[in-house]
Amino acid sequence: MARPSAVSTPSFFARVYAVVRLVPKGKVATYGQIATILEHPRAARTVGWALNGLPAHLAGKVPWHRVINAQGRVSNTANVAEQTRRLRREGIRFDRHGYCDMRRYGWEPPPDLRKRIKL
DNA sequence: GTTCTGACTAGGA
């Protein structure tokens, strides 16, 4: 399997990180949403891949746990527990099926977002 | 240049 190198993160990945970094505490964004902001509406999978290969030195600066799937559930099969724990700690609540209220916790990107990040 | 993969998604059964 071709996995993203833990260190090399040139263009697209770096942009993904730049956007995710702006997701405020207590809010969540979706992979598709991040992709759309980057003007690649159908690259949601790539966004997930980018976060999967998040370099260790950025783990503390990029709130990777605030990105979930469009269904409002945590996708991450390997770190579901850890991700869910972090989100709960920020006040986000999930129902018994693992869903959270996107209307309530969904992040609404500020209008000047595109200017703050270079696309 | 080709091939393959996945922390995705929308749509249908």
Place this chain on the structure above:
DNA sequence: CTCCTAGCCAGAA
């Protein structure tokens, strides 16, 4: 609700 499918795309080999 859950399960399956096809389409998707940047990056690595």
